[in-house]
Amino acid sequence: MNLELIDTFLDLLDTRNFSRTAERLETTQSAISGRIKALEKAVGTRLFYRGRSGAMATPSGLRFEQHARSLKAAWRHARRDVGGLEHYEGTLRVSGQFSLMQSLFLDWIEELHKSNRRLSLQLEADSSPKIISDLAEGAADIGVVFAPQFLPDLNIEEIGTERLVMVSTDFENIRDVTPDRYIRACYTAYVERTHAELLPHLAHSPMTAGYEELAVGLIKRLGGTAYLPERAISRLQDSGVDLRVVTDAPEMQQPVYVALQRRRRHDPLLNKAIRALKKVAEAHFSLPPSK
Numbered sequence: 288m289n290l291e292l293i294d295t296f297l298d299l300l301d302t303r304n305f306s307r308t309a310e311r312l313e314t315t316q317s318a319i320s321g322r323i324k325a326l327e328k329a330v331g332t333r334l335f336y337r338g339r340s341g342a343m344a345t346p347s348g349l350r351f352e353q354h355a356r357s358l359k360a361a362w363r364h365a366r367r368d369v370g371g372l373e374h375y376e377g378t379l380r381v382s383g384q385f386s387l388m389q390s391l392f393l394d395w396i397e398e399l400h401k402s403n404r405r406l407s408l409q410l411e412a413d414s415s416p417k418i419i420s421d422l423a424e425g426a427a428d429i430g431v432v433f434a435p436q437f438l439p440d441l442n443i444e445e446i447g448t449e450r451l452v453m454v455s456t457d458f459e460n461i462r463d464v465t466p467d468r469y470i471r472a473c474y475t476a477y478v479e480r481t482h483a484e485l486l487p488h489l490a491h492s493p494m495t496a497g498y499e500e501l502a503v504g505l506i507k508r509l510g511g512t513a514y515l516p517e518r519a520i521s522r523l524q525d526s527g528v529d530l531r532v533v534t535d536a537p538e539m540q541q542p543v544y545v546a547l548q549r550r551r552r553h554d555p556l557l558n559k560a561i562r563a564l565k566k567v568a569e570a571h572f573s574l575p576p577s578k
Contacts, residue, residue, distance in 0.1 A: 290362060293355050295322040296334065300352060303341040360426065377556045378407035382418045383431040386474070386499045390518050392431065394567040399560055422546055429560060430546045433475045442549045445542050446565055447572025451478065453536035454520055455512035456529055461536045466492040470505055470513035473497045478541055485537045514539055543572060
């Protein structure tokens with residue numbers, strides 16, 4: 288893989304100027320022109336129109352951009368994946384939902400580390416769509432998500448449910464909760480839809496939160512009422528917030544899933560990691576009924 292050609296293509300796509308790209312890549316304009324010609328020959332089509340106004344990408348050039356970026360990403364992941372493996376028995380690239388970092392994810396990583404000190408772990412935190420995208424592209428081995436996209440190449444399994452409980456600094460009963468002091472939970476599409484079905488009278492509150500930790504911070508600073516993960520309640524109370532559970536409010540449950548590439552579902556290393564994940568999940572969630 289000639290990454291020099293890919294880097295030159297992407298830079299020229301940005302500058303639209305052979306001279307400017309030559310300056311940025313610290314080479315000559317003729318070298319840049321030669322690289323682009325070599326890349327066009329390799330892909331079998333013209334990628335840029337050359338003119339007095341500079342270099343403009345052809346339709347093929349615009350289409351090739353996503354492939355060029357994927358090639359660069361694949362190379363980075365390949366180097367990271369195999370680099371230094373002579374010092375380890377294996378490597379796992381795992382990615383988890385932001386909201387699960389302080390609880391399930393850290394306990395899972397601790398369990399993996401205890402069971403195999405010679406396992407190389409590459410850890411990421413991200414949103415569900417990005418995690419699913421990374422899995423589909425092979426940039427991650429295992430993902431833990433709230434909102435999976437059920438792609439044909441992915442094996443997805445529910446490992447538990449996160450309980451969301453309504454808490455308040457103001458009210459004890461659901462009938463007293465008013466929209467003006469309410470923070471509406473929009474953590475996932477599933478939670479947003481469930482909220483609209485259960486509590487339509489609170490669907491138009493002036494403040495919404497798309498991330499659990501943001502709602503926790505708002506309650507801590509401003510007070511009010513919101514649905515929070517059950518695990519976050521004691522943390523808020525321990526910080527001195529006068530918080531109570533709204534006892535007659537309906538409970539919401541957010542399913543949690545583990546995802547991996549279908550072709551890798553029999554990989555011994557991945558299976559061991561997923562068994563460890565399910566083990567720690569029992570301490571955090573109520574697991575779905577066994578089939």
